[in-house]
Amino acid sequence: MATSSLSSSCFNNPESACRTCGGLGVHKLTHPELLIPDPQRSILGGCFVKEAFKYNPDTWDGHVMYSLSKVLKFSLDTPWEKLSEAVRNSILYGIEQKLRMQAPPDTKVEREKWVGSDIGFGGIAHRIERYYRRYRQRGEANSGMEAWLDKVMVEHTCPDCKGTRVRATRLLSRSTAKRSTMLASSISTSCTSFWGRSIHPDGRGRRPASPA
Numbered sequence: 001m002a003t004s005s006l007s008s009s010c011f012n013n014p015e016s017a018c019r020t021c022g023g024l025g026v027h028k029l030t031h032p033e034l035l036i037p038d039p040q041r042s043i044l045g046g047c048f049v050k051e052a053f054k055y056n057p058d059t060w061d062g063h064v065m066y067s068l069s070k071v072l073k074f075s076l077d078t079p080w081e082k083l084s085e086a087v088r089n090s091i092l093y094g095i096e097q098k099l100r101m102q103a104p105p106d107t108k109v110e111r112e113k114w115v116g117s118d119i120g121f122g123g124i125a126h127r128i129e130r131y132y133r134r135y136r137q138r139g140e141a142n143s144g145m146e147a148w149l150d151k152v153m154v155e156h157t158c159p160d161c162k163g164t165r166v167r168a169t170r171l172l173s174r175s176t177a178k179r180s181t182m183l184a185s186s187i188s189t190s191c192t193s194f195w196g197r198s199i200h201p202d203g204r205g206r207r208p209a210s211p212a
C-alpha cells in the first residue's frame with residue numbers, strides 16, 4: 001500500500017488529483033452487513049445501525065419508509081433477511097420512480113404538507129455515502145461522525161483512478177519538515193526503481209524459466 005501510493009505519486013501534479021476520491025486514492029462505501037448487523041430483525045424491530053435509520057412513524061424518515069413499504073408491497077415487520085433482494089436493494093440504494101408520501105397509521109402528528117407529495121428516494125446506504133462525501137469535502141474534524149461512519153463503511157480502492165491519482169500533499173501534509181525531506185527522497189527513489197524495472201538493456205523483460 002505505502003509503496004504503491006509512493007510510486008503512483010510520481011505521475012501526479014495537483015491539478016490531476018482524482019475528483020472521485022479527492023486524491024485520497026480510496027473512497028468508502030457502506031457495507032450492508034455492517035449497516036444491518038442483525039438481519040433477523042425487521043425494520044420496525046431496528047435492524048439498522050441506529051444512527052443510519054431508526055423507524056419512527058412521526059418523522060420524515062418514518063413517513064418515507066412507510067410509503068416505500070406500500071409502493072413496493074413489503075411489511076416493515078418482516079425480518080430483513082426475509083425481504084426479497086429487490087426490496088432490500090431498493091431500501092439501500094433507492095428507487096427510480098417518485099415516491100408518493102403516505103402517513104403511517106400509527107403516526108401521532110399530522111403532516112399535511114408531506115402527505116401526497118412526490119419525492120425521490122435515494123436509499124439509506126447512498127444517503128450515508130452522501131454524508132460521508134460532504135463531511136470529507138468540508139474537511140472538518142468530527143470524531144463522533146467519523147466513528148459512526150467507520151462502523152458502517154469500508155474502504156475501497158477508488159474505482160476511477162485505482163488509487164493512482166493521489167495528491168502528493170496527502171503523503172506530505174502530516175510530516176515534519178525533516179520527514180518530508182526523507183519522504184521526498186524515497187518518492188524519487190521509488191520512481192527511479194519503477195522506471196528502472198520497465199527498462200532492460202536488451203529491451204526485454206527478464207522472466208524466470210517457464211515450468212514447461
Ligand SMILES: [Zn+2]
Pocket residue numbers: 018019020021022023024025026158159160161162163164165
Ligand atoms: Zn480516485
